[in-house]
Amino acid sequence: MSNNILSVKNLEKTYANGVQALKGVSFDVKKGEFLVIIGLSGSGKSTLLRCLNRLHEPTGGEILFHGKNTAHIKGSEVRNLRSKIAMIFQHFNLVDRHTVMSNVMMGSLHSTGTFQSLLGLFSDKAKEQALKYLKLVGIADKANYRASQLSGGQKQRVAIARALAQHPEVLLADEPVASLDPATCHTVMDYLEKVNKELGITIVCNLHFLSLVRRYATRVIALKGGQVIYDGEPKNIDNAWFEKIYGEGAKEVHIN
Amino acid sequence: MLWGNSMKENVKARFFDVTSIGYIFMMLIVAIVQPGEDVLLDLGQNSLVALLCFVVALVLVVMLEKAKVKTLGRLIFEPAHKKAQGQKKGMLQSFWGAQLSVFFLITLIASLIVTEFSFYELSSQKGFEGAKRIFSAMFTPNLSILPQGVLAIVQTIFMAFLATAIAVPVSFILSFLCASNIMNKSAMGVIVYTVLRIIMNVTRSIEPLIWAIIFSVWVGIGPFAGMLALMIHTVASLTKQYSEQIECVEDGPVEGIQSTGANALQVIWFAIVPQIVLPFISFTIFRWDINVRMATIIGLVGGGGIGTMLMNYQGQALWHEVGTLGLLIIAVVWAMDVASAQIREALK
Ligand SMILES: Nc1ncnc2c1ncn2[C@@H]1O[C@H](COP(=O)(O)OP(=O)(O)OP(=O)(O)O)[C@@H](O)[C@H]1O
Numbered sequence: 001m002s003n004n005i006l007s008v009k010n011l012e013k014t015y016a017n018g019v020q021a022l023k024g025v026s027f028d029v030k031k032g033e034f035l036v037i038i039g040l041s042g043s044g045k046s047t048l049l050r051c052l053n054r055l056h057e058p059t060g061g062e063i064l065f066h067g068k069n070t071a072h073i074k075g076s077e078v079r080n081l082r083s084k085i086a087m088i089f090q091h092f093n094l095v096d097r098h099t100v101m102s103n104v105m106m107g108s109l110h111s112t113g114t115f116q117s118l119l120g121l122f123s124d125k126a127k128e129q130a131l132k133y134l135k136l137v138g139i140a141d142k143a144n145y146r147a148s149q150l151s152g153g154q155k156q157r158v159a160i161a162r163a164l165a166q167h168p169e170v171l172l173a174d175e176p177v178a179s180l181d182p183a184t185c186h187t188v189m190d191y192l193e194k195v196n197k198e199l200g201i202t203i204v205c206n207l208h209f210l211s212l213v214r215r216y217a218t219r220v221i222a223l224k225g226g227q228v229i230y231d232g233e234p235k236n237i238d239n240a241w242f243e244k245i246y247g248e249g250a251k252e253v254h255i256n
Numbered sequence: 257m258l259w260g261n262s263m264k265e266n267v268k269a270r271f272f273d274v275t276s277i278g279y280i281f282m283m284l285i286v287a288i289v290q291p292g293e294d295v296l297l298d299l300g301q302n303s304l305v306a307l308l309c310f311v312v313a314l315v316l317v318v319m320l321e322k323a324k325v326k327t328l329g330r331l332i333f334e335p336a337h338k339k340a341q342g343q344k345k346g347m348l349q350s351f352w353g354a355q356l357s358v359f360f361l362i363t364l365i366a367s368l369i370v371t372e373f374s375f376y377e378l379s380s381q382k383g384f385e386g387a388k389r390i391f392s393a394m395f396t397p398n399l400s401i402l403p404q405g406v407l408a409i410v411q412t413i414f415m416a417f418l419a420t421a422i423a424v425p426v427s428f429i430l431s432f433l434c435a436s437n438i439m440n441k442s443a444m445g446v447i448v449y450t451v452l453r454i455i456m457n458v459t460r461s462i463e464p465l466i467w468a469i470i471f472s473v474w475v476g477i478g479p480f481a482g483m484l485a486l487m488i489h490t491v492a493s494l495t496k497q498y499s500e501q502i503e504c505v506e507d508g509p510v511e512g513i514q515s516t517g518a519n520a521l522q523v524i525w526f527a528i529v530p531q532i533v534l535p536f537i538s539f540t541i542f543r544w545d546i547n548v549r550m551a552t553i554i555g556l557v558g559g560g561g562i563g564t565m566l567m568n569y570q571g572q573a574l575w576h577e578v579g580t581l582g583l584l585i586i587a588v589v590w591a592m593d594v595a596s597a598q599i600r601e602a603l604k
């Protein structure tokens with residue numbers, strides 16, 4: 001129990017329109033893991049991540065973060081949770097009209113007072129940290145560019161820097177490379193690996209390509225129809241498992 | 257949820273059909289009976305007839321519904337998922353076409369009668385001469401009143417500016433309270449949203465001209481009354497435009513900022529405001545432009561500025577002077593229009 005940073009028990013999520021996206025999902029996330037979640041489109045991967053940082057409220061089950069159930073917390077407790085469990089998205093979700101630097105500073109909104117932040121009065125320490133994280137993802141030279149001027153891969157690196165500026169314990173990544181070309185894909189994944197190994201931040205990442213899974217994951221969970229059907233090491237996913245996860249006749253696409 | 261929605265659409269469709277078909281019945285009765293004025297003024301009896309028409313229409317609509325006939329109302333208010341399915345063609349399916357044509361034709365005939373439309377009047381020799389006299393007077397302006405005219409139009413422009421300037425911050429704050437995507441998070445929010453929306457809609461549906469009359473009683477005739485009238489109308493209009501803009505911001509940045517643990521105000525400021533500044537500026541400039549035009553009209557009822565001056569000369573049938581002011585107004589409105597269009601284009 002002690003080295004489980006997150007523990008998901010029988011998690012259920014039914015949307016208001018009646019779609020049952022998660023039907024009793026259980027698994028643990030160990031501290032320092034690079035956990036990858038795979039599964040067909042619509043299997044509930046995004047829903048799962050969004051329950052973990054409470055962008056969605058689960059309709060059943062428990063999520064224990066450091067042993068405390070976060071499934072139904074409200075208000076400032078949710079914001080505290082989100083500041084510790086950062087998230088990056090497939091479409092980056094940066095604020096396009098702001099500069100790269102300003103986008104990264106937004107990671108420290110939670111630790112800055114409302115009034116100061118609205119006036120743009122971030123502490124020197126926050127600025128220093130923002131620059132540090134921009135350097136870490138190798139994009140400090142673009143600090144004063146507008147986010148809209150960056151390429152997809154660069155945007156995702158800025159998103160990672162913004163997430164790091166929150167000083168999170170966990171980083172959720174919802175298909176972080178799904179809209180990037182293969183080469184850029186690896187760059188971004190390499191930075192995630194660096195964040196995981198150097199900063200010791202636990203990563204939970206949705207991915208589509210098995211070759212990336214084998215390369216980066218320390219553990220894999222496969223979802224199908226809102227249920228966990230595989231939980232184990234990436235190297236044990238053979239052809240039989242592959243067909244089980246993605247359906248018969250599916251072919252693995254390689255990306256190098 | 258889904259069921260609730262299609263239910264609502266159903267009621268709307270039925271309401272639309274009953275009103276439009278009942279109206280057609282009523283107009284047919286009027287055409288057949290050819291009532292005189294005393295009959296038309298008998299409100300009690302006419303309401304009864306109208307009610308009867310609507311009841312018959314309701315029965316008809318329910319029957320049509322049973323027969324699965326596609327009426328105009330059903331066509332318009334069909335739920336989106338049904339629209340997507342596409343539809344089979346057939347005799348019964350084109351009922352809505354007939355409904356629309358009859359509705360349009362009857363209304364066209366009725367309005368021609370009501371407006372006393374007459375080519376004879378339009379082309380009568382005497383009337384035509386009169387118009388010609390006024391036009392030729394207008395195109396030989398009396399330039400000696402130009403300085404006064406310029407002063408008056410400057411007053412009008414400032415009046416419009418002040419009304420806009422006061423309205424902007426008020427509308428800015430109100431627009432968030434009137435945006436459903438911000439307010440639908442809590443029951444309290446929905447109440448505030450609904451009440452404000454109703455107030456704004458009522459305010460906006462009262463023309464500035466009416467507001468000007470109200471305020472000229474309140475604070476006395478003059479530019480101040482005109483400015484207040486414009487301001488009230490501007491608050492209501494800008495709030496609507498602003499809040500619609502807020503309602504269609506992209507979710508991505510909002511989720512991005514939310515997931516950093518930011519609070520609601522921070523999310524609004526950092527994720528929503530950057531997406532709406534440009535459209536807001538563009539709406540505001542356009543509103544000022546509209547307000548200059550409206551301020552002129554408001555002046556006609558004593559709201560001050562160029563409109564009041566124009567009204568004075570018109571009352572005395574001084575057409576050369578009216579022409580001068582007319583040209584001045586055209587010049588200023590045109591300049592504002594071009595300038596605001598250019599700026600808005602550049603901001604896109
Ligand atoms: N906000 C929502 N409201 C209603 N239903 C939703 C919502 N979000 C997702 N769903 C539904 O929940 C199910 C799971 O969706 P989810 O986005 O979690 O899948 P996913 O595994 O992330 O798929 P993808 O690989 O396409 O991103 C789908 O059937 C989807 O239609």
Ligand SMILES: [Mg+2]
Nearest residue numbers: 045046047174
């Ligand atoms: Mg997804």
